[in-house]
Amino acid sequence: MSTRNKILSLFRNHPDKYLSGQDISRLLNISRAAVWKQVKVLRELGFEIEAKSSQGYRLLVAPDLLLAAEIETDLGTRLIGQTVITHAKIDSTNILARQLAEADAIEGTVVIADQQSAGRGRLGRRWESPPEVNLYCSILLRPKIPIQQAPQLTFLSAVAVAETLNELCQLTAEVKWPNDILVDGAKIAGLLNEMNAETEQVHFVVLGVGINLNMLAEQFPTDLNYRATSVLLETGERVDRLLFLRTFLQRLDAYYLELVEEGFTPIRRRWESLCNIMNRQVEVDGGAGIMSGTVVGLDADGALRVQLDGGQVERILAGDVRLL
């Protein structure tokens, strides 16, 4: 942990309390000058730190900034977010995460950007990424699984995003096969997971997550061919992005370790309970003609199980699924 990070952590662990320069210097084993210098930097970053003579420093307000130090501090995860890299603006967090992966970055590395100049959704589609309102986040994983199981990570991240939205923001987010998160049918988050593998073994997976938190109606492109929304638009309340991100990373960490230790079944059950079309009549265009049937679940390789009207169960690996 950096010195700045340690000082922030001290402030966070002592809310409403004055910490003298001498105390901080002693606790962290750094000079008084170093304390003063880091407090100055924190103020420049937007932290309001009160200084009272004879009492010391007190943290009044932390800005809604996504700073690596703020994200990492006391995160409590075992794997995800031990290393966090934040950028004010980059082309795409997935691109940087892939480059880091190729350069042997450790598993669990998280890349965050306040703004993306080339945010992408799946199939190369543009993902609108205005500054300071949303989360654009990529997580590097190195699971030791055969490539046929790699799609499980898409469902893992979908569950973690939807549950964080539901518990922290009191929404009723649903997951849409294979990789969208909807609120009342409008897209509130998207996933773009990228994989690099050899013959039968995954090298690495980058989980790319874009979540519309405080985005305003006028910030959405006018030419979207689907409905989109944000937490602010749904609830009327701004979300603390830092709190949301930390809660999401904690949940993702717990579920990922569960997946590694117990396999896909717990995630599959959670995904099915969040799925917008579970047990409902759908029409599937899988390329080889249109079928209709009832969605009955998810397979271990990510295939959607659809029971056709004739009774037999089809496995859908790719294609469009529409509610009837």
Place this chain on the structure above:
Amino acid sequence: MSTRNKILSLFRNHPDKYLSGQDISRLLNISRAAVWKQVKVLRELGFEIEAKSSQGYRLLVAPDLLLAAEIETDLGTRLIGQTVITHAKIDSTNILARQLAEADAIEGTVVIADQQSAGRGRLGRRWESPPEVNLYCSILLRPKIPIQQAPQLTFLSAVAVAETLNELCQLTAEVKWPNDILVDGAKIAGLLNEMNAETEQVHFVVLGVGINLNMLAEQFPTDLNYRATSVLLETGERVDRLLFLRTFLQRLDAYYLELVEEGFTPIRRRWESLCNIMNRQVEVDGGAGIMSGTVVGLDADGALRVQLDGGQVERILAGDVRLL
């Protein structure tokens, strides 16, 4: 086709015949000086070209060199090998093919090296790559398939390699699940296929192929923990590397187009008929304990189907399979 390539093609199409500088110049619509210049370059590359006054040029001997022009000329494929890149020595053909793929190289691009300084097998293992005796070759494909089907390409390349060995060199090569080619139990070729994908869609696959053609016994490392061989060691005859490569690429091209058009069944059947353990008793260590049973086939996602002694069929996605 380059001018040099066109001249080579003319020579190849008129074996034992003298072609005058004037004929060549007229047929290819180039100057006499250009003909003379290219003949000079070809001679420097090792082609023996006889020049007889008043009769013209005649190709006597083509060197066993892997030159892009020689590989591409009249290859007759529809997709694979339309672009061929050859290097005397590079780190690894797979690494270059991946870089080309990221830089939007066209599907079917083939990368060849006479020698690799960092040839790799699967799981990061070293692949011995001495100069001028073997084939080190990577093929870039961009199949529009869900990632669960990507392992099909491993079986596709295994079939194309084994059949080329058997038909061109009169060997009895077998395929070993998931990705080796054996002759009498000794490894003669290895495959390292690498994939890059997003959520449910393959971006690209690089088929890496290493085939021991004219490798001598003393060129194998002494510390291999498996038996290895080459065509020369098995048959006592040197293989024309260019002929082998062209035949392999033609077969791969035909099978790949068949896979795209007809699905996996034809490749699966060929693979099963070449498989060294088909219908035989095996022991499987799949991580979760050891099972024994009979190999009954391959699934569409590359899983090996093993019928346990109790009767039920297990799908093996990864693990060690040993003949009993």
